[in-house]
Amino acid sequence: MKKNTFYLFGGCIALVLLAIFWYSVETHLPPLLIESAFIIAIGISYLARKKVTDLIEDERSARITEKAALRTFQVFWVVFCAISIGAVMNMLYIPQLPRQRFSEPSQEILPREILPPRMMGYLQLGLLCLMIFLYVGFRIYYARKYGDWETDEE
Secondary structure, three states, rough: OOHHHHHHHHHHHHHHHHHHHHHHHHHOOOOOHHHHEEEEHHHHHHHHHOOOOOOOOHHHHHHHHHHHHHHHHHHHHOOOOOOHHHHHHHHOOOOOOOOOOOOOOOOOHHHOOOOOOOOOHHHHHHHHHHHHHHHHHHHHHHHHHHOOOOOOOO
16 A cells, blocks of 8 residues: 555545544434544554555655645645634624514524534544645645656666
């Protein structure tokens, strides 16, 4: 298995954990399910890491890793901050009393929640999956840019 395949596999494991977390919350299962799923996922990741064949660390692969990590951080913090600001604004939103019009009978129009507070956990786990996939994408980009996948050494 190649490094990038391993990273994609890790992102898929994170998505599966997100689905298990969602299922546990929706069906009101005890936290033991998600906790044991997380431990099993770490074990699977450890075993999959041992199957990676291209773990040669040279200056070029170190440079690719540095650039991919930096770009992932630069993109992710913008996305994370924007979503977090929106979530905090939603949680701090205080609905105003509905104004009654004189011509209509009194009908209370309650504002809809954009993001229920319990969705914040789902959102954060989804953002972690996004971070993994961003890293893989940038790693693929910089590996092509710096010639890490070239087989011809001439």
